[in-house]
Amino acid sequence: MNIEELGFPELKGFKLKRDMAYNVYKAAVRYRTEKKDHDLNNRVLKTIILHFSQSQRQLAALNRKLLASQHELENDLKAAAGIQESLLPQSAPNVKELKFSWKFFPCQSIGGDIFNIFRLDEDHMGLYILDVSGHGVPSALVTVSVSQRLNAQSGMLVKKKQDDPPRYSLTSPSEVLQALDEEYPMERFDKYFTAVYLIINFKTGHVTYSNAAHPAPILLHPDGPPTLLTEGGTIVGMGGIIPFEEETIRIRPGNKLILYTDGMTESRNLLGEFYGDLRLQQTLDAHKDLPIDELLTRTHEDMMNFGEDEPLGDDVTMLGVEFV
Structure with missing residues (x-):
């Protein structure tokens, strides 16, 4: 029974007013609730934005530090590469009986290959090539150290003092390798090298010469097949397990002697095939009549063509001597 049925027509509008008031009340409650939720959402959103902004700033600062560290490392590597390069021959020695040429391609900015040519006295030249295991800074540090020990002016390995004139004697190749083997044990440096x-x-x-497990130097003859210089011993760093031997050979005008590191023969093509010792010997023998500099250039080009100009996986070094 509603108000009209009770016979109070003057109260007819009361229900409508009451319903309107209730609806206004519900709307007000809903508004307050939604406003609170909206305010909460705004606060949460502002907090998220603030944290994100802080994270972005922190990430940017970290990136700047990383870039600075990378730049510093690159500068250090360039400096190390410059030091290593300074230890290589800056120009060919002026000896009328000999002509020299070389190619040096480290697979990184610094590497484990090094070589040098130096005058020992008025009649003798010293020459070495070596390849330290691994790549990068650790290997380069060993190459720098060894090259200093083999320096004819400051090092004491290639010459021995004596009382009688000329106050020194030349250290034989086998003795030089033996001394290096004692000074650079593998357990101390975690590196070994061939030389x-x-x-x-x-x-x-x-x-x-004496060969410490290095790829055998190739002696080219004007009128015959190549000869390999294999006399020597094991790798440097093994602690004298096998004594180093040496050999003396006679060189005549027209001969060319090629020394190289295994990065040359272990270069691969896209099929995974090695350039190899045999191909290197055949390439050198096929072009042996070229001057020594052109011979090395032609051989390096053949290796790169074989590998279809793929990036080098190891340091590549060639050193040539022509007897004129």
Whole structure:
């Protein structure tokens, strides 16, 4: 029974007013609730934006630090590469009986290959090439240290003091490798290296060498097949397990001697095939009549063509001597 049925027509509008008031009340409650939710959402959103902004600033600062560190590391590597490069021959020695040429391609800015040519006295040239295991800074540090020990002016390995004139004697190649083997044990440096050391008497044409498990130098003859110089011993760093031997050979005008590191023969093509010792020997022999500089250039080009100009996986070094 509603108000009209009770017979109070003057109260007819009361229900409508009451319903309107209730609806206004519900709307007010809903508004307050939604406003609170809206305010809460705004606060949460502002907090998220603030944290995101702070994270972005922190990330940007971290990136700046990383870039600065990377830039510093790159500068250090460039400086190290400059030091290593300074240890290589800056120009070919002026000896009328000999012509020299070389190619040096580290696979990184610094590497584990190094070589040098230096005059020992008025009749003799010293020459070495070595390849330290691994790549990068650790290997380069060993190459720098070894090259300093083999320096004819400051190092004491290639010459021995004596009382009688000329107050020194030349250390034989096998003795040089033996001394290096004692000074650079693998357990101390966590590195080993292969090497060849030669003494060339350019007056008589005699070459004495010793090979510490390095790829055998290739001796090219004007009228015959190549000869490999294999006499020596094991890798440097093994602690004298096998004594180093040496050999003396006679070089004549027209001969060319090629030393190289295994990055040359272990270069691969897209099929995974190695350039290899045999192909290197055949390439050198096929172009042996070229001057020594052109011979090395042609051989390096053949290796790169074989690998279809793929990036080098190891340091590549070639050192050539022509006897004129």
